[in-house]
Every structure is written in C-alpha cells, then in structure tokens.
Amino acid sequence: MPHQPASSALQRFRVIDLTQVRAGPTACRQLADWGADVIQVQMPESMRGDDTLGGQEGSDYQYTHRNKRSITLNLKTDEGIATLKRLIDGADVVVENFRPDVKYRLGIDYASLSATNPGLVYASISGFGQTGPLAARPGFDQIAQGMGGLMSVTGQQGDGPMRVGIPIADLCAGIFAAQGILVALLEREASGQGQFLHTSLLESMIYMLDFQTSRYLIDGEVATQAGNFHPTSIPTGVYKARDGYMNIAVFGSKIWERFCHILGAPEWITDERYHDKPSRSVNRETLNAEINRRLATHDRAHWVQQFNDGGVACGLISNMKEALEEPQVQHLGMVKDVVSKWQGPQRLVGQPMQLERTPSTIARAAPRRGEHTEEILSELGLGADDLVRMKAAGVY
Numbered sequence: 001m002p003h004q005p006a007s008s009a010l011q012r013f014r015v016i017d018l019t020q021v022r023a024g025p026t027a028c029r030q031l032a033d034w035g036a037d038v039i040q041v042q043m044p045e046s047m048r049g050d051d052t053l054g055g056q057e058g059s060d061y062q063y064t065h066r067n068k069r070s071i072t073l074n075l076k077t078d079e080g081i082a083t084l085k086r087l088i089d090g091a092d093v094v095v096e097n098f099r100p101d102v103k104y105r106l107g108i109d110y111a112s113l114s115a116t117n118p119g120l121v122y123a124s125i126s127g128f129g130q131t132g133p134l135a136a137r138p139g140f141d142q143i144a145q146g147m148g149g150l151m152s153v154t155g156q157q158g159d160g161p162m163r164v165g166i167p168i169a170d171l172c173a174g175i176f177a178a179q180g181i182l183v184a185l186l187e188r189e190a191s192g193q194g195q196f197l198h199t200s201l202l203e204s205m206i207y208m209l210d211f212q213t214s215r216y217l218i219d220g221e222v223a224t225q226a227g228n229f230h231p232t233s234i235p236t237g238v239y240k241a242r243d244g245y246m247n248i249a250v251f252g253s254k255i256w257e258r259f260c261h262i263l264g265a266p267e268w269i270t271d272e273r274y275h276d277k278p279s280r281s282v283n284r285e286t287l288n289a290e291i292n293r294r295l296a297t298h299d300r301a302h303w304v305q306q307f308n309d310g311g312v313a314c315g316l317i318s319n320m321k322e323a324l325e326e327p328q329v330q331h332l333g334m335v336k337d338v339v340s341k342w343q344g345p346q347r348l349v350g351q352p353m354q355l356e357r358t359p360s361t362i363a364r365a366a367p368r369r370g371e372h373t374e375e376i377l378s379e380l381g382l383g384a385d386d387l388v389r390m391k392a393a394g395v396y
Helices: 022-032 059-064 076-087 100-107 111-114 140-147 168-192 201-208 211-217 252-261 277-282 284-294 300-309 320-325 327-332 373-379 384-392
Strands: 014-018 037-042 070-073 091-098 121-126 197-202 236-243 243-249 313-316 335-340 344-349
Touching: 014 022, 022 037, 022 059, 022 070, 022 121, 022 168, 059 344, 070 373, 091 168, 111 121, 111 197, 121 168, 140 168, 140 201, 168 197, 168 201, 168 300, 197 201, 197 335, 236 284, 236 300, 243 300, 252 300, 277 284, 277 313, 300 313, 320 327, 373 384
Parallel strands: 014 037, 014 091, 037 070, 091 121, 121 197
Antiparallel strands: 236 243, 243 313, 335 344
C-alpha cells in the first residue's frame, strides 16, 4: 500500500528514518503525524538485535511508530548501503541517532549524501553532541536527566535526586530535532540548500531547565529541590483538601488577594508574615500548614470550583485513567482510533496542537519489520527479478 499521509501539511516530504529506541523515532513520528512519508529502515529479521520499546507488538512501539512505513536493509552489505543511498537520493530528510562515528564509517554522513542530494536535510540525535570530550559516550535518558541538572531540582528536598516519570530527555531531543528539521526545510525554500543539524539528550535537558538556568547565570542562584511546590512563587503546589490532594497556583499579588478571600483568610493580605512574596518565601512552611488546615473543611470538588470561579488556578491530580477520561481531554479529541492490520482496533494519543485546515490524524498503525520493503523498493524502479536476487543475497 503506498504512502497514506496522516495530514496534507507535510505530505510532499519524504523522510528516511534510521533511528531506534525513542529520541529519533519520536522526531520521525512528529513528521509522520503531519503527513510526511516516513520510511523506517531496520535490519532484517534474521539480524535484528533486541527489540526496543517493549517489542514490536507492544503498546509503546505501536504508539511511537504509527503513520510510518517499514523497510529492511542489511547495512552490513555493499548492496544494502547502495540501496539506502539510492533511497536517500530521492528523499528530503534523513534522521539518525547512531553514535557519532557510525555514519562516517558507513559512508552515510551528511557530506557524502549531500554530494548527490544537495537539498538534503540531515538530522543527527546523540547523547552528548557530535563533538567534544563526551561525544563517544552512549546516551540514555536517565543519564541525561542527571547530568543535565533536572534530577537536582526534582523531588523532595532531603530525599536525594529524583528522575522525572517520563523519558523527558529522549522526548525533548526528538521534538527539538523535528523542530530543527522544519526550520531547515523552511530555509531550504529560500536557499535551495539542505543542511546538517544536530541535537542531543544533554542539550535538550539544559534547555528545558528554562528559568532555573537564568536563576544561576544571571542571579548566581543554584536551584535545589522544592518537591511539589514552585521554587519561587508561593503558594503554588500540592495541597490537601478533606478528600485528597489537588494543585493550586497563586501567581502575583492580585491573585494572592483573591486566594485569601476565597479561603476565608483576608487578614493574610496585610499579615507581615505573608503580605508579599519574600515574606511568604521565608514563612512558606507555616503558610502551607495554614492553607491545608483551612482546605480540610471541604472536599476537592468544592475548592476546585471556588478557586476557578474566583480566578485562581486549581485542579485535581489525576492518574492515567482519570486524565484520559477527563471530559475536557475527551472534548479536545486527543485520543485517536486506528485499526492495525495485525492487532485490530487501537486507541492512541494524537498530536497536541490542532491545525484547522490541515489536521493530523493516525492514518495507519505501526508497521511490522519490513512490511513495506518490496513496495518501497519497487517505487525505486527495482523489478521482480531484482527483488528475488536481493532477498536471496540477504540484502533485505
């Protein structure tokens, strides 16, 4: 079956996906979800290593590789590499997340490929960057979370560093790579030239520290763990009502005044312990205890309604089931239906932004390894005899 674009937005672009695990596949999924013809290149079944993401039948793999086609090529053979280069000659984008030296050893680096395809946009994702003292190190999400500073500001103070509950370094590196690819494709419209772009798990983590980096670089302040509470805006964090926990966010003096009135504590507005941000910071533990004491008089539903009606941000803390069954999430249509040829009906979370004229959907479920090999090779002009010979020679 030929390319089935998930959107008309990027359907004119072809992407060769040489990635594995999560960061690279995430980048390619972003492009596939917006309609690009993403061709996932994998080693033949007989030569595959351990399946990642829980195996190709697993839910993780199904989510990450939807909207793609799959081809197998043995890149340890000359003809396998030659076929890959032929495929890339007709492509707009290549994405890879090998260790930095591998692409040069295989002869599929940007300089080599752009010699015959000058418009090629070539994206590399690594653990620590393409050059530098740590470039050759293997990259892993949790290692980047630690080295990038995120774990030092996550968790309760005194309990030691804490990882985030999702592979945020992998995901951010993949999303940044996809953004870089789109920027390069836009620039190509003006210059006619492709380019080499690269990011890493470490760079993504440093960038995602956001205001914590400016606190250090500008103010000289090294942030520490603040648990479930915002490090600088008080009171903002997790509080306990009569029937459980919820989040409340109080930013700015006006919202602080609204918060005090709703909670039945207008005297806090002029209380020298709490009347301004520095005072609330010094006395945060006392203030938080007072807030929880007052919240304990009613259930969460009462307070969520009262605070939001009064212009103070407040919300429940949901588990996965509750989050996906939240009426607002259902209204936004984030969960999409697709039918897998191999597994039947599936439900997967789609893209988090909506383009009204060129929306994204899930047009096809994740492919099995090499499911589209002969289809794609035929698109290159190879005939039935070529396919028989290549299969016998172990090229795919």
